[in-house]
Every structure is written in structure tokens, then in C-alpha cells.
Amino acid sequence: MSRREEAKTFNRARICAAAESIIRSEGMDNLTMRRLAVVAGVSLRTPYNLFGSKTDVLIALLDEAVFKFTQLGSARADGAAMARILRALEQIETFFDSDETYYRGIYAAIMNSDHPEVRSTNVDRAVASAYVLMTHAISNGELRADTDAQSLGRHLAITLLAVLGMWGSGFFSNRESMAQVRRAWLAMMLQHCSETSRPMLAAAYSNPNDIGG
Amino acid sequence: MSRREEAKTFNRARICAAAESIIRSEGMDNLTMRRLAVVAGVSLRTPYNLFGSKTDVLIALLDEAVFKFTQLGSARADGAAMARILRALEQIETFFDSDETYYRGIYAAIMNSDHPEVRSTNVDRAVASAYVLMTHAISNGELRADTDAQSLGRHLAITLLAVLGMWGSGFFSNRESMAQVRRAWLAMMLQHCSETSRPMLAAAYSNPNDIGG
DNA sequence: AATATTATTGACACATGTTATAAAAATACT
């Protein structure tokens, strides 16, 4: 990496750190571009050069968060697909709980921005992982062989993201959001599961506190 | 109503009409408060006096739309509850199709505004109607007697609104949104349905083009 | 080392939602 690129990377990091610090100590409302420039020790124009827009700065923060989350998740990518997808939900909830205002803040800010292209990447990411899980579940015999992994995966991913949208707007708690998704997911998976996995899923559906595997 | 109140009502209507006209002929981006004031033939301050904020003006437009929609819906409030709730989805789709850019525009604008209190009323409204339908379905024998109408109704309503949130952001078409909701609703209702209604619901689930009643 | 390229800065400007303030107009009250 050339020294120029190094400097840019360094400045990007400084700006992200400043943004995070402002959000944490002064709240989302006080994250203005002018304040960001001051705290990052940089000119007003620089965040625009390095990121593009305020929303893009927030996206960088979200990406950091997603990265942090996926690192946690991959540590336990074992077990059956149905159990894993439910466990993922719990992990999301725990993750949000660990820093609720911060994550909700950046998520809401991004979703409320009028940069629609953001959401697409978000969705693509989720759809892709759901698809992997579904094919795995099918070859595993957890879902019936005639299941359309593409369509089901997409449906489940969208369910999650749609609820997350409301979560971001502060409409309900981490727990409520995940309960909503869990219930929807279970009902959906019960429509496509094999007889092997049905008992576990049915039990999980009846008991909202059971992880189901 | 006093003449003062009459005048206010009249001005409110004029402002709404102007807003609608601007959105239709110049697009959402050109709906600025200054332009709105000019087109409505009113001072810049007046919309603030009469509505409170730009978002509140848009909410008034949404309310008009909801009113228009409910008038259509109530004309066919007959038949079984399960069929009715599915038919409601179709009606929403048709309604959106009839004026897609307009409805999507105001919905997105409201959702993307940072006035979170808006969403609550929206949700309460939807939860209430879903609850009514669910109790009806239970007493009708379409859903099992042990079904928690409150919880199920709320779940279904949130499912709809969560997807509508993504619809507003332009993420998918009217048809795709409603298909997503329909599928989620059917899977959920299949978890609670009686044996009487199961065949209809199962058939509807398998065939995305079937209204199911 | 001299020159060319690129990144950052600074100062300013613009559009927008929103608020402040005082004057003017409309309405209500007596």
C-alpha cells in the first residue's frame, strides 16, 4: 500500500473512531459533519473525500459491527442447520444487548437515510447466508428434498431484515424483535421440514424460551 | 364549528391538496415547505401552524389514503376470517397498484422521517384489526380454540408492517411484498388452524396465485 | 532535486426544515 493509501486508511479510521466516540458520548443527534470534523481533527471536507457522505460513514461503522458479529458467530458454526439458524438469532440478540443504543442508533440512521442502495447490500448478504443454511439443511435431511432453498432462504432473510427495520426505529426491544423473527421462522420451517426435524421445531414453536437445539 | 376553525380546516385541506399535487406533478423531491407554501397560496409558517411539521403533512396524506382504502375494504367484510385476511392483502396490492408512486412516496417519506411516534399509531391500527379478525376466526372454528388471538394478531400485523417498511424503501414491488406477507401469514395460520380450514390454507400455501377462498 | 499528481484545507455558498419576532389581518367578545 502506498503512503497515500496508508494515510487515507489512517484518516478513515480516525474519522470512524471519532464518529463512534461522538455517538457514544454525545448521542446520535450530535453527530454532525462539522462536529465530526472537529473531533477527528480533520477538515469538514475530508470525510466527504474519504467516505462520500454522512451515511457512508455510518455504513462503515455498521460494517465494523457486522464484522465483529460474524467473528463471534463463526466460532460455533457446528451442528444442524435448523439449530444453527435459531442460535444465530440468539446471538444477534446477545450482540445487540451488549451495546444496544449504539447499534440501534447507527442502524436506524442508515435505514432512515435516503440512500436506498445501502439496504440492497444488506439484504444480499443476509439472503446469501440464509441460502447456504437452507441447502445445508436440505442435504442434511432436515428440510424436505422438494424445498426450494433459494426461495425459502430469501423469505427467511427478508423476514429478519424487515423486523430489524422496525427494531431500528425503536419500535420494540431486542427480545421482542427476535421473538417475532423466531416465531415466523419456525412457522415457515415447519412447512418445509422433514419428519426428523419436526419434533424439535414444533417444540421450539410451542416454547418461546426454548432454543430448540 | 367557529369561523376560525372552519378557516383552519379549509387551509389544511388546501395544503394537503397542494402537497398531493406537488408530489404527483413534480415528484417527492420537489415537495419542499417553501414550494408547498407557494402552491397552497399560504405563508411558509402556516403549514407549521396547522400541521406541526412536514412529516405531519405527509401523515395527513397517508390518513386520507388509509381512509380511502378502508372504505373499499368494508364493502366486502363478509365470509370466513381466513379468506378475508388473505383478501385484504390482495386489496392492499390492488390499492397500491392503482397509484404506486404516490403511495410508496408518502409511505417512504414518513418512515424515513425521524418522527418515531408515527409508526406506533400505524401499528396499533393494524394490530387492532388483526385481533378482531383472529377472535372472529376462533369463534368461527377456523382457528383452534387454544389460539392466543392477541399474540397471533399482533404477530401477523407486525409481519405486514415490517414488510411494508421495506416496500416503502422501494426494495420490492407491490406484488413481491404481498407475496412475502402472504406466505408468512399462511405458514403462521397453518400452525393454529383447525382441521376444517387446514386444507384451504395448505392449498393456498402451495399455490402462490390462489387467493385461498 | 525538480516537477507532476493527488489529498487536504479553508472559506464560502446553497437548499432545506425549522424557529423567532413583530406586524397585519381576521375573528370573537362585550
Add this chain to the structure above:
DNA sequence: AGTATTTTTATAACATGTGTCAATAATATT
């Protein structure tokens, strides 16, 4: 009719995201 109250208006202002543009500093190229 005359006075008090409420609403609307006009005008200016403010904060914010974002863009422009020239100057300057940092880096790359020769």
C-alpha cells in the same frame, strides 16, 4: 362599534448536509 384574542404573514435567522473552488501541503514520478 370598539376592544381583545387568535391566526396568518413577512422577514430574517439558524443548523445541517452537501457542493464549489482555489490554495496548500503531501506524495509520486522523472
